[in-house]
Amino acid sequence: MSDHTEYAERPNVLNSWIRERLFLGLSIKEYLKSLITPFNVVAGIIILVGLPFMVMRFTQGLVAVTHASQDQPWSLFLSWGLFTGVPLAASGFIMATAVHVFEMKDYYPLVRPAILIGFLGYFFAVVFLLFDLGRPWRLPYPMVVSYGTSSVLFLVGWHVALYLSTQFVEFCPAIFEWLGANRLRRWALKVTVGATIFGVILSTLHQSALGALFLLAPGKLHPLWYSEFIPVFFFISSIFAGISMVIVVSMVTKRVLKNRIAPHHAANYDRLTIGLGRAAAFVLLTYFCMKWIGVAHGNHWDLLNTSWGLWFLVEIFVFVLLPCFLFTTGVLNRNAGLIQFTAILTILGIAVNRFNVSLIALNWKLPHREFFHWKELIIAISIITIEILAYRWIVNRMPVYREHPEYKEVHF
Amino acid sequence: MRISRRKFFKISAVTGAVSIIGKSKSTSVARNFSGRPDRLGVLTDSTRCVGCRTCEAACNEINKLPKPKIPFEDQSVFEKERRADSTYYTYVNRYPHPDKKGKWIYRKVQCNHCDEPACASACLVAALKKKPEGPVVWNEKICIGCRYCMTACPFYVPAFEYSNPYSPDIVKCTMCYDTRVSKGGIPACVEACPMEAMTFGKRSELIKVARKRIMEHTDKYVDHIYGENEAGGTCWLYISGVPFEELGFPTDVGTKPYPELTKGFLTMVPAVLVIWPALLGGFYMFTKHREQLIEEEEKTPEKKEDRK
Numbered sequence: 001m002s003d004h005t006e007y008a009e010r011p012n013v014l015n016s017w018i019r020e021r022l023f024l025g026l027s028i029k030e031y032l033k034s035l036i037t038p039f040n041v042v043a044g045i046i047i048l049v050g051l052p053f054m055v056m057r058f059t060q061g062l063v064a065v066t067h068a069s070q071d072q073p074w075s076l077f078l079s080w081g082l083f084t085g086v087p088l089a090a091s092g093f094i095m096a097t098a099v100h101v102f103e104m105k106d107y108y109p110l111v112r113p114a115i116l117i118g119f120l121g122y123f124f125a126v127v128f129l130l131f132d133l134g135r136p137w138r139l140p141y142p143m144v145v146s147y148g149t150s151s152v153l154f155l156v157g158w159h160v161a162l163y164l165s166t167q168f169v170e171f172c173p174a175i176f177e178w179l180g181a182n183r184l185r186r187w188a189l190k191v192t193v194g195a196t197i198f199g200v201i202l203s204t205l206h207q208s209a210l211g212a213l214f215l216l217a218p219g220k221l222h223p224l225w226y227s228e229f230i231p232v233f234f235f236i237s238s239i240f241a242g243i244s245m246v247i248v249v250s251m252v253t254k255r256v257l258k259n260r261i262a263p264h265h266a267a268n269y270d271r272l273t274i275g276l277g278r279a280a281a282f283v284l285l286t287y288f289c290m291k292w293i294g295v296a297h298g299n300h301w302d303l304l305n306t307s308w309g310l311w312f313l314v315e316i317f318v319f320v321l322l323p324c325f326l327f328t329t330g331v332l333n334r335n336a337g338l339i340q341f342t343a344i345l346t347i348l349g350i351a352v353n354r355f356n357v358s359l360i361a362l363n364w365k366l367p368h369r370e371f372f373h374w375k376e377l378i379i380a381i382s383i384i385t386i387e388i389l390a391y392r393w394i395v396n397r398m399p400v401y402r403e404h405p406e407y408k409e410v411h412f
Numbered sequence: 413m414r415i416s417r418r419k420f421f422k423i424s425a426v427t428g429a430v431s432i433i434g435k436s437k438s439t440s441v442a443r444n445f446s447g448r449p450d451r452l453g454v455l456t457d458s459t460r461c462v463g464c465r466t467c468e469a470a471c472n473e474i475n476k477l478p479k480p481k482i483p484f485e486d487q488s489v490f491e492k493e494r495r496a497d498s499t500y501y502t503y504v505n506r507y508p509h510p511d512k513k514g515k516w517i518y519r520k521v522q523c524n525h526c527d528e529p530a531c532a533s534a535c536l537v538a539a540l541k542k543k544p545e546g547p548v549v550w551n552e553k554i555c556i557g558c559r560y561c562m563t564a565c566p567f568y569v570p571a572f573e574y575s576n577p578y579s580p581d582i583v584k585c586t587m588c589y590d591t592r593v594s595k596g597g598i599p600a601c602v603e604a605c606p607m608e609a610m611t612f613g614k615r616s617e618l619i620k621v622a623r624k625r626i627m628e629h630t631d632k633y634v635d636h637i638y639g640e641n642e643a644g645g646t647c648w649l650y651i652s653g654v655p656f657e658e659l660g661f662p663t664d665v666g667t668k669p670y671p672e673l674t675k676g677f678l679t680m681v682p683a684v685l686v687i688w689p690a691l692l693g694g695f696y697m698f699t700k701h702r703e704q705l706i707e708e709e710e711k712t713p714e715k716k717e718d719r720k
Contacts, residue, residue: 057577058577059577060575060577061573061574061575061576061577061580062574062577062580063574063575066574068572068574068575070495070496070497070498070562070568070571070572071495071496071568073559073562073563073572074559074563097692100696101692101695101696101699102695102699103699103700103702103703132558133556133557133558134555134556134557134558134559134572134573134580135555135556135557135579135580136556136557138537138554138555138556138557139556141537141554141556142536142537142556145537145554146537146538146539146554147537147538148535148536148537148538148539149538150532150533150671150674150678151533151534151535151536151538151560152534152674152677152678153534153535153536153558153560154536154537155678155681156536157536193696196692197688197689197692197693197696200688200692201684201685201688201689204684204688205681205684205685208677209677212674212677213560213563214563215673215674215677216530216533216534216563216564216670216673216674217563217564217566218566218664218666218673219566219662219664219665219666220563220566228676231677231680362563365664
């Protein structure tokens with residue numbers, strides 16, 4: 001394009017740029033029309049219902065939407081948003097390590113989805129945290145104002161902040177391809193391996209640190225869940241949590257956003273899913289054994305014969321050993337469907353474990369306990385809905401599950 | 413790579429600092445150091461307490477806390493076992509005497525001002541601090557409201573102002589640090605008590621007083637000073653005529669200082685910072701080299717044929 005014509009056509013160029021990047025190549029009118037789908041209507045209603053409760057939380061205080069317990073200060077916002085959300089977002093560091101460090105190239109198509117899941121998981125963990133903090137505008141204080149260096153939470157805060165930034169950098173190639181920013185894209189690709197290794201360090205430390213937070217509650221957390229090994233439990237379980245998230249999210253994406261996935265990738269997914277299931281089965285088995293070492297180390301065998309013990313056994317047999325068995329069966333029978341189902345079960349299991357540690361088995365001796373308020377649940381569901389919409393928005397626009405046509409030839 | 417390395421140094425500096433500070437703190441904790449010898453404390457003798465709640469009223473006044481719904485003279489407040497709340501720093505609960513029917517025993521609850529506070533070690537902005545004089549105080553200016561101190565406190569002491577959307581405070585006893593103790597005074601509740609159920613002074617002296625009372629009246633007291641070793645030792649001490657669990661005292665807090673519980677984990681941090689880059693970086697070099705060899709082989713077709 002010559003200089004003369006560029007000037008004359010600039011508005012059109014800009015318009016078409018916006019149209020291509022933001023409105024999926026449709027005109028604004030067409031785009032708005034295309035938004036009216038049953039899914040969007042339901043999502044919209046959920047968010048509209050949640051909105052007034054969100055406003056209540058920030059105008060009337062936490063008492064308006066939570067049980068405001070002095071004994072159990074943390075509830076659903078953290079048990080779900082932070083303690084469950086962060087391990088599920090471990091997918092980014094696991095897939096990036098597999099592909100970029102160990103060069104398991106087969107899994108390349110799943111790296112960007114995994115990093116996106118990770119980035120959104122951490123981003124929304126911070127969103128949940130903002131809802132839960134008494135003075136959310138002071139979120140950066142541990143980084144810039146005052147350092148509580150003896151605190152495990154200080155480590156969590158720093159690492160979540162740094163890792164969120166790292167994952168953003170790791171996702172940058174997709175963003176720059178979308179924006180057509182070549183030079184920036186090349187720059188972003190150069191740091192991939194470094195960012196990946198940095199991400200592993202940060203993930204190891206803060207995934208385990210989330211568990212280490214509860215080391216300070218020996219009298220409050222039930223002995224079957226309290227263990228010196230709790231940081232190790234949290235770290236190991238984040239590995240199969242992340243793997244399961246990749247399996248489930250890519251499955252759902254393949255079904256719902258079919259045209260956003262490159263066909264040659266989609267054809268491969270069953271094979272990759274089986275590989276992931278195999279890895280998950282192995283990690284689950286390690287975790288299962290480790291859990292028993294925890295019981296033995298604390299010598300809590302007698303507690304297994306109580307109602308808490310029964311619940312503990314449910315957790316590790318139904319949500320750890322059973323998925324391990326099902327993953328193995330799925331791998332042996334080459335049954336991707338079974339592996340996908342098992343991944344859902346595993347994710348549920350992670351939620352059960354994190355809720356047990358951070359909510360259900362915590363303060364188990366107190367006679368009167370409330371877990372969480374229904375208004376909290378409504379806000380949480382709204383936030384999750386927004387997270388899903390954000391994910392879809394990105395997948396619809398950026399090259400996540402496919403190569404960008406202009407960068408097809410470049411391997412990375 | 414360069415950027416990530418710079419970032420890596422940044423984080424290792426910070427987390428390294430965490431571990432170094434954590435370490436130096438905990439070596440001073442270990443065995444030899446048992447706190448500043450002059451630190452102050454209070455001894456509560458629950459055999460003297462009559463449940464008049466004068467201490468609660470004095471505390472309410474000096475700390476300008478909201479007036480309670482049930483007035484301080486009203487005994488109906490004892491019908492329910494109270495717990496921490498954001499409207500008071502201290503409260504008195506009533507318990508039936510385990511042996512003598514119809515007789516009540518009272519327990520005054522407030523922050524125990526641990527020698528090595530769990531809350532202070534939990535606070536990620538160091539808003540909670542142990543003063544050299546003994547009191548554990550909270551800093552309104554930096555608290556972010558995460559409430560980890562509440563989860564960490566083995567005594568369920570800190571409370572949170574859930575109903576305040578703009579500046580919710582952590583609410584707990586300060587041992588009247590700002591208003592009285594730092595100026596050489598004594599805590600309001602201690603001064604107000606008509607039964608002299610509380611004694612204020614150096615913690616080391618208070619332990620002697622407590623021992624003396626127990627020794628002179630072995631029939632009156634159980635042979636235990638609650639707080640001497642609980643949670644690594646507290647500045648607020650108690651003696652009682654009945655076992656402490658009868659008065660709702662937490663008896664599962666152990667004798668280890670709470671910061672010790674996370675020490676091991678924080679010590680692991682620098683190890684991870686070194687091991688992962690070494691291990692993963694090493695593996696990356698392996699795989700990268702292998703890739704190069706494969707590529708070279710592919711480029712030289714004669715060799716490839718040779719191999720075939």
